[in-house]
Amino acid sequence: MNWLRSHLTFDRGQRDGIFRLLALVLSLIALNVFVEFEAKTKLDMSAPMVEKLQAEMDSLKRVQKEKNTREIYPFNPNYLTEYKAYTLGLSVSEFDKLKAYREQGKWINSVSEFKKVTGVSDSLLKEISVYFNFPEWVTNRKKSGKNYVNNFDRELDFSEKKDLNTATATQLEEIYGVGKTLSKRIVAYRNKIGGFASEEHLYAVYGLKEEVIERIMNRFAVKTQIDIDKMKINEVSASEIATIPGISFEKAKKIWEFVRVREGLENLSELEKIEGISARELRLIRLYLSTE
Template identity: 45%
Template sequence: MKSHFQFSNKQRNGIFLLLAIVVMVQCVYWFAPKIFASSKVDFPEDKDEIETFRKEIDSLRMVEIENKKPKIYPFNPNYITDYKGYTLGMTNEEIDRLHKFRATNQWVNSAKDFQKVTKVSDSFLATISPYFKFPDWVTNPKPKSQGYSNSYSNTKKPKTYQQKIDLNKATASQLRKVYGIGEKLSERIIKYRNKYKGGFISDIQLSEVYGLSPEVIERIQNDFTVKTPRAINRFNLNTATRDELVTIQYIGYEVANNIIEERTLRDGFKSLEELTKVEDFPIKKFEIIKLYLQL
């Protein structure tokens, strides 16, 4: 044992230094937390401000939760698919009733009609009916205009097709013989006709001339008609591409896309009149647009 405790001076100094370091570390371990704890500064709490921040955080959290919820966008209930009906919460029986009704080529034109056909509950109808979007011709029907009638139109005998003058060859002076056509209106008709090489396609294009009322147009058609229509490209409605559709007057890219989407849903159009059911379709220009289409 004696040999284990025989150290040189350098070794003895090293042992003492190591012991001193150990003692210092132990002192720091025990006394430092108490020193820092006693020096901690207590800041006064503003409870009102903290509560305001808490409420703001809660409101932001609720907004984020609402934003993550599935959203329902306006839709036409006539075109509810199986998947769409399932996501809305409809039962299979309710969806089948709607599809069976639509198979008869009938239309749902109001929330009341929708409930009558599908037999959904009042509470469910109140939930989804605010999202129903029907075409403008359903929600804002235009009153039928009264036919023009006076002694002039009653006394004039209608002319046959052979007796009428070709509208594409009529002169301004000939047009001015029609009651209600003056110098300016006759010039507008000629100017519109000359915009296109070959002139008018059909009598319906008279409605495109600014200032011509339906009554005046009717009187023009008593004496004039298009006998030599200009040649145009007519597209097959069920095969036309988007780029072909946008070349038609009054059809833009958005309407063309809607037509193609509707065509896909219907598995092809059965008549040109079905175009009026397309979303955002310019119904007032239907007679002009259908000049360029065929089935």
């Protein structure tokens, strides 16, 4: 018993420590029993930052909704771009068929022809065909009920041709392949340079394809003469060459360097050797430059 009494005998400091430990344990037990702990919400939805983020999300949703319901404007299906075709709902293969058809120099002039070429479904055709805007000559043909064949590839005699320098945009629209945009662009460019000195000036009009230019030249000719003071290619600077419509300063510099290296040219046809100079640009160069 003496050994047990020795283990249970504590000095004053040890007794104070035991009492403090017991008091702490009892306090924790009482706190756990009588005090209810509520879990705090991890995210306060009414916080200013949360409300700001929610507002931004709502704004993005509205923008996306507006994109999905974007208004469709009338368009010529012959000039349908790949992106436009995608937004309208055409498949890649349907657009490729249309592209291949146009690359052959052929034109779509009716809703049924668009269906035949692309193979789009009747439901999609019904939805988008209301926005088709064909050239005026097609519309006029339908209104008049005449069923004639396009004969713009046949060249008229010079006396029968209309003056290209006095032709109106409406008259130019009669040419197969020239719509309202291109006809206005031709007239605007003609006014800008003070009149065409040659039918070759048409090659400087942006967007005019060569086959369309040929059709215009079959029906129109420059009858009101406009003189051009040609520059001597062996004497002009690169800056002067760059004043030629359709010739960039980069191309002008290349031409100037080509002439300097050869210490002058005897014939403008030598310019064909310059890499990057197209036949279309050479036509314009001949209007403004000479070797004499």
